[in-house]
Amino acid sequence: MDSTSSVRRGSRDRNPRGQGERLRADIVTAALRMLDELADDEALSLRAVAREVGIAATSVYIHFADRDALVLAAIRRCNDDLLRAVDEAGAASDDPVQLLRARTVLLGTWAHRHPGLYKVLHESTLNRRTDMSFKNELAERTTAAIQRCMDAGLAPIDDAATVTFDLRAAVHGTVSMRVNQPDLPWPPLEEQVDRFLVKLVGVRMA
Template sequence: MTLGRRARSPRGSGEQLRGEIISAAMELLAEEGSSDAVSVRAVAGRVGVTPPSIYLHFADKDQLLDAVTAQAFEQLDDVLSTAGVGIDDPLERALAEGMAYVRFAIANPVLYELAFTHPATCDNGSMVDEVLATAAFLRLSRTVQALIDEGFYPPGDVVGAALELWSASHGVASLMISKPHLPWGDDLTLAENVLRAVCFGRASIAVFGSRPTEDDARAALAALRDVARMTLDEPK
């Protein structure tokens, strides 16, 4: 469908047009299911401007996709921020943020895939790198720091622990997107189990004071199993 020519924008509205261009590119991605559909001409037609108007804001398609990817990470950060509101327990907050990450990914599969496959367009990084360094990843890092401060996680590598949580969330989300016919379940219980295993697994290191030996781990698990059985056997 050919759209009508957009009226000339008033002076100073360049940022608004830039935002409309990014939004149009994101819409095309969602509708067509591929970044191949996001040509400069297609985006210009969606916005109602001429292709040269796009080039005033983006040098080429790759730079436009870079901006789309950065926008995706900003949206992800908003989702993680909302997920953690009102949750004081840092373990539960880490789980809530991880699950929000998974839900965002499976709700926006094309955008999510682009975010992790689109290369940076600059030798010294891109807007994508900036967002990764300042938004969603730092939010996960703050949650990890809270876990350390409250004794759930051992002191040390905040970045490494945050990467573990991110890796688990990303791994589950990516598999659910790429292998949708596997029996994942409709309620995301499997994803939650994976994230709980990661969160509580690292927390166990704080209990032992160091990485537990296999014998220590087995003894601790046996003790927890016995406590769980006693609890289940108690009269209601």
């Protein structure tokens, strides 16, 4: 999954009439690429995004009232792409434990590839100023994956939502530390995820 690579830098041809949605998508893609580089939504400017796309700043304001509106649209796109990616990762196995593991590892590896987007998605002040309940869907799918492990007798019966909170806290903790303290002697992410799944979910790893 990579939401940041489909808009070329520099000038662009004017969109034909009726292709406003294409321009809006191009603006969001450029914003995603810049946010990944900046790792700070407040460092983003609409004028800079306009230059990146190769359009006048007024064209950006037609689609987005302010910076927060653009960043929110970018985060929504990022979240939707992550949902698709984790579902694809989990679809590679019929084993509920391996499905849960694949989803969890993918989230960690994505954050490693896109540390700037991870910080904006989870650590930006926009999270405290704006409703981002759409991010709950990823947690709900993790809860469903944990519940499948329990239903299959591969994890102790427990409240799946509570176990999800514990697992998310552990995964986000290690991901955030890896992003912000990359020089620590980190073990392979897969090994750490396996320990989380064993200790927090109660599964047995093959």
